[in-house]
Amino acid sequence: MLNTIATIFVQLLTNLVPLATNNTMVESIISAMTSLIPALVGELAALITPVKNIIAALQAGSTPLTAAQVASLQALDAQCDAALDAAAKDDNLTL
Numbered sequence: 553m554l555n556t557i558a559t560i561f562v563q564l565l566t567n568l569v570p571l572a573t574n575n576t577m578v579e580s581i582i583s584a585m586t587s588l589i590p591a592l593v594g595e596l597a598a599l600i601t602p603v604k605n606i607i608a609a610l611q612a613g614s615t616p617l618t619a620a621q622v623a624s625l626q627a628l629d630a631q632c633d634a635a636l637d638a639a640a641k642d643d644n645l646t647l
Contacts, residue, residue: 555596561588562602569609575618578610582624589631597639604632 565581565588572578585603592599607629610617617625 558596562599565606600632600635
């Protein structure tokens, strides 16, 4: 059940990225991902790659990001990389 909910949530965030035309919306997406990533570590590691895609899309988007948003996205990306590294070392996790 948690996997289904997380998958839907990631898909919703993915669909919101093209609509993120202001910093408030970008900040909302960053905040949602900040809450989501710890839940993805472990049994939901397969969803980390789509989250990284959202991060990349926000970084490449047409909305100018604030310095805080850039820093948050860089921190989220590093957190995802660390989670993927941990998952690669753990046979119980599926990517």
